[in-house]
Amino acid sequence: MAGRPRVGGFPYLAETLRRAGVTRNVWHLPACASLYLTQLGSVMQQGTPLMSGSFDVPPFDEQALVAAIRADQAGESTFPQFLLAAWQAGVIRYEVDFVERHVTYEGSHGESYVERYPAPPPAIG
Template identity: 35%
Template sequence: MDTQTRDTIERCAQASSDGTAHFGEIVQALLAAGVESYHADYRSRLTTYYLPDGATLDIALPVPDTPIGQQFDATAVQAAVRGSQRGEVKYPEFKRLSMAAGCIGYTVWLAGRHVTYYGRRGESHVERFPD
């Protein structure tokens, strides 16, 4: 992985964590850097970024002091996603809301234009990128 790609990923991770950039901005920057997908794992507190050549980069994922709910509530996850899409929910709050809804993490499929959210028992919920 070249330095420019690594720097872009690190900047996106920081801006996302700070809540200073919205999801659409992050997606565009990561796509331009050649990132194919990334996986955020609330339990391990890591986000792993994947490039098409097999290169990966792990970045620490700060998570709120919110217990992950025992039951996966796809409706609550979807509400957090919609709030984010409207600009009402920034990433720090999104993490809190999705964790409370039983989400253990998610994978953003940049090339496939969707996100898959996961629950403790293998449940999943897919959200397509808006056009």
């Protein structure tokens, strides 16, 4: 995460993970539990939950989700801010497919939005 560009950096991070053998990454919100599926096995990472206790799940709002994605792409939010904005847009789970280069965001009633991302440009040097 630290080595990616602030603006438009996700494709660089995704490519780094793909080259390391990670095929998919599944996030569960608001728990911020992240499952990395690799060629050598699976790894679960438990982040800091966005909230605790019982609460209503926000309705899926594709416009708000796209706005959160665009803000992140423009370097206008931190990753925790992006996760909170995605949750507030009704995302309960998202899956990054590093092979096919797309992210599928899902709501609690089967709604989904797919965002494709480009491969980063080749390194200069």
